[in-house]
Amino acid sequence: MTSHQNGWAIDASGLHKRFVLHLQGGLALDVLRGASLRVRPGECVALVGPSGAGKSSLMRALYGNYRVDSGAVRIRHDGAMVDIATASPGAILDVRQRSLGYVSQFLRAIPRLSALDVVAGSAVARGMNLEKARRHAAAMLERLRIPSALHALPPVTFSGGEQQRVNLARSFICDWPTLLLDEPTASLDPVSRDCVCTLIAEACARGSAIVAIVHDHALRARIADRTVLLERGATIEESQP
Numbered sequence: 001m002t003s004h005q006n007g008w009a010i011d012a013s014g015l016h017k018r019f020v021l022h023l024q025g026g027l028a029l030d031v032l033r034g035a036s037l038r039v040r041p042g043e044c045v046a047l048v049g050p051s052g053a054g055k056s057s058l059m060r061a062l063y064g065n066y067r068v069d070s071g072a073v074r075i076r077h078d079g080a081m082v083d084i085a086t087a088s089p090g091a092i093l094d095v096r097q098r099s100l101g102y103v104s105q106f107l108r109a110i111p112r113l114s115a116l117d118v119v120a121g122s123a124v125a126r127g128m129n130l131e132k133a134r135r136h137a138a139a140m141l142e143r144l145r146i147p148s149a150l151h152a153l154p155p156v157t158f159s160g161g162e163q164q165r166v167n168l169a170r171s172f173i174c175d176w177p178t179l180l181l182d183e184p185t186a187s188l189d190p191v192s193r194d195c196v197c198t199l200i201a202e203a204c205a206r207g208s209a210i211v212a213i214v215h216d217h218a219l220r221a222r223i224a225d226r227t228v229l230l231e232r233g234a235t236i237e238e239s240q241p
């Protein structure tokens, strides 16, 4: 951990990641080639680029799911910057527990746990008591238009859009200092999409730093302060959303 000397929530620079496919004769794929990303608290940055450019890989590197070969992934945590690229597994878990949220495209929930408890569990993990967490979870699910009849059911049988909304509810119930969203509205109808835009705006107003992979230009214009383009693993800063 280094002392917090700048105003960044995310300060990632010089990221390189190569996959070597041993079952394919040692084929090397350079998925990140010098990518950099800096985000301030309260700012929403849209990540765009062609399919296969490395957007999800960059997000996984920011979250520590992919270990980069070189470069630094500094995440603001407890008033200091922690380099996810070199931090111990325990330190990474601590950052994920309190400072860094991540919403993947697909819900991975514990079998048989109700949608309500999937969402409440996320708030409980961050220190809220169960009763309060359940009340907040019900309100967040209502906001995301999951009918109350579904709250007691495990989300495994839910539609793709319903599962995505449970996944989003699970993150937006918490006040994350930094939040990574991988195509947060990909399976959603326009009304649910509006709701997610509002949740993102509210989180930024509270000071969250958000990175969202968003393909849709109109959506980007609504939620993003800036756009960063990723092309063949390298980032290009664009001023307009």
Ligand SMILES: Nc1ncnc2c1ncn2[C@@H]1O[C@H](COP(=O)(O)OP(=O)(O)OP(=O)(O)O)[C@@H](O)[C@H]1O
Binding pocket: 019, 029, 031, 049, 050, 051, 052, 053, 054, 055, 056, 057, 058
């Ligand atoms: N674990 C992995 N092993 C091997 N190759 C990988 C791995 N993860 C990603 N890749 C490769 O890295 C490249 C970038 O993938 P990535 O999913 O980051 O792209 P993307 O920009 O998010 O694409 P899309 O918009 O289609 O989701 C792809 O060629 C992919 O096959």
